[in-house]
Amino acid sequence: MSELVAAEDVLLFVNAAVTATGQREFRSSAAEQRLSLDFLHAYVRVNYRPLYAACLALDINDHNAALVVEQLLRTPGEAGEGEGRLVAARLARMAPQRVYRLFRALRAAGVNNRRTRAITRDWLAARPDPALDAVKYRAGVKTALRHAHLPAADAETGDFLFAPGRRTRYAHRTLEAYRRAGYEQAALYELPFTVAEGFAARHGVDRAVFLERIAPRMTRLERLRTERAAGRGGVATGPAGMPLTRLALYVLALPLAERAARRAELTGALRAAARRAAGPYAGSWGRVAAVLDDSFSSSGSAVKRRRPLAVALGCHFLLEALAAPGAYTGLWTSGGTDPLLVRPYGPTPLGLRILDALDGGPDRLVVVSDGWDNAPPGLAGEVLRVWRTRLDPERRTAVVHVNPVYDAGAFDVRRLGPSVPAVGIRDAEDLPALVEIAGFAEGRTGLTELRAYLDRRVADFLAAHAKGERA
Template sequence: MAETYAAETAEATRTETHADLIAAEDVLLFVNAAVTATGQREFRSGAAEQRLSLDFLHEYVLVNYRPVYAAALALDINDHNASRIAMNLLRTSAEAGPGEKHAEGRLIAARLSALPPQRVYRLFRALRAARVNNRRTRALMRDWLAARPDPAHDAVKYRAGLKETARHAHLPLPSAELGDFLFAPSRRPRYAHAYLDAHRRAHHEQSAVYELPFTVAEGFAARHGMSRDAFLERMAPRMTRLERLRTQRTGPGADLTVMPLTRLALYVLSLPFDERSARRGELTAALRTAARRAAGPHAGTWGRVSTVLDDSYSSSGSGVKRRRPLAVALACHFLLEALAGEGPGAYRPFWTSGSTDPLLLRPWGPTPLGTRILDALECSPRRLVIVSDGWDNAPPGLAGEVLRVWRTRLDPDRLTSVVHLNPVFDADGFDVRRLAPSVPTAGIRDAEDLPALVELAQFAEGRTGLPELRAYLDRRVELFLEREEAAR
């Protein structure tokens, strides 16, 4: 009897452990998608396939792992998926208990404060279209709007979003003037607030255009037929750093060091080769400064690091995500250089093209990952980081076989940590493409998230189950909420 009971208990434990591992894999699969996928066309899959895969993953994880689904808001997922998670949680409020609603509300509020305003207004408009108007939704809208620094600025720049939000949640506006601007613009001959009056005058007065936010002024400038170059020159003092990058107004001498690392890499790759060469010192210094800032307290602590970076033709991305995979690889190159220890040979990069000049990269050629991984492992690094879309094709499958032999025969004690970071979501596989079962893979969208993603990738090795993953998520949620509340 005792032997039978012990056998049944052991079998139940094994079953539970197996179920936990499967659950952890499901959650990690969703996190990888939420980090990389945006529902847009990629190099090897169309937008419709991307959206279909994302729809399935969101619904699956929402139904089966709701607490973990909400906790994903505290991770380094992209804004597109953060908005979708908030939308789905609010849409299905009736399916959550009181404790879950409170936890979800805090996470949604914290994430909304970190999202760009246009994303939040787009979410609010989607909630209105879906007729989601429960008490929690109205409270979130009210609190978010109350925290906005200048409602008049939002009324001018995000007019439709603010108007629909106020109407949907039945929110009182800060002033009667703002209400007239949104709902009865012809009622007042002029406005006391500078932004509101500038918007009124800009319909017939060109000088008023330069008093408006850049994105609003652009529309009026086109309507008045104003010269694009003259308009950009006069608007330059009112433009944000990102707007100056988007309009290619950042010339030599501008302070690029304040730009986020991945955005800066995208900007560098958008420049002609001649300009990159002429501004080599400035661009390299800016990338290294941004990388040191992104490395933070981890700078110089990773010891010997080798990295394999994919600059093959597929890194060109797609028409809507031009050069995005290559920009992520370039940004990771400078970040890993900052994370590596000091001294000669502490950091060794290996580009798939064989390039030794990261500033003059271009996407071309096949993807000989296996050969480059062999070169990287010959340096006996403490860490090997592979940044690639995972399509090893020169020859196919060599990278996976090299990693399998290395892990099972040459380095069974795991003296070298190997992680694969993939910037491209594979819609057919509902995940980012992997190189080998023995190597953890995590999705990556912004290089700044690399240290956290390397930490998260440990759960993708299949040796830890859902309890360990939930404990990790709980820590991330706690830190995320503390950081956002301190920022407010």
């Protein structure tokens, strides 16, 4: 029993670390989210530290990965074997701005032990272009170098950061462009977009002209964020090649009329992204039925606008790719049949849709919802209980509930019932790995099996990191 409790505690934390970002959700405030997460991180670190560190190898989101790293570095006296390698491998995968934010948090907390300085030193040494970082993340680089007592990567970068008036010219192209951009408009277009944008505003450059000329320096995400202004400036943008969830968010941000007009392009892009996400699992799941939540609560919050609905849309196309050809059925709670035109609307009749989905006898049933079954309340859990105990005790149909919304009050994602394994999800492309974790969430395996699974994921994670370093 103690092993089952420990396994449940760790899985509860994994659900939170995958789903929660400390931001406002539809039914809870940002303060409630942060308070709930802080408690979970402290509880799991103190009681299950090796497993807490091993979670860095899972598909937890970067917000929680940064919190795990911070907690581990704050408590060096409790460190276990291999923590440093896990931390270094995870930081290498994170966005640089988030890592610099983590270093600022460590400095504010007065965390400056030898391990923290070594990790900071190694991460900075691995950056591909220190001068570009100095321009793009200037405050973060200065904070990290000062806190870890490190020299700059080279003399020019050091002067740029700490003595900007010392040189009248820089040999490095980006540093020199930054210097010239203060008085020369042409130099703007040699800088990263986020840096050039500030100089363009200072020089009063027309927005459309600026977007047209800076286009070669923009990332795909930056192009999409400025698409409407960019379109007026003649910059060609498009959704091809985007990750699945980000693409779903992009599609849902478009007006319904534009989605309909671009149906072939958007549907093709979503299916291509789903095939990339499915990878070797494509077509291997047999007959699949999905119940997808497009009720009003899927609108999310002001800071996570339409995120739950985007996850459901991404899962729809991913499950279509995972199922055997022609063996997928997707049912939206609204009753809609056109996934490209979904919008957050109405109640959440999960129980009725689950009945429809089970009627076809699928090999797998996947429910993508925040779990607030309210039309009528509790029907989904009762339907699944009767199905599992009376109609399908042999478990011919595998059922899993993936939930994109963290319930701060419950310290977990909201569940449909005790007979249904529930896992948190943030990005639709993580679905295949999360379904594997859902097997542990059924309460039939203990800590030994979960530890073995985490050890395997850690070994794979570190091997991939080492391979990337050699490349």
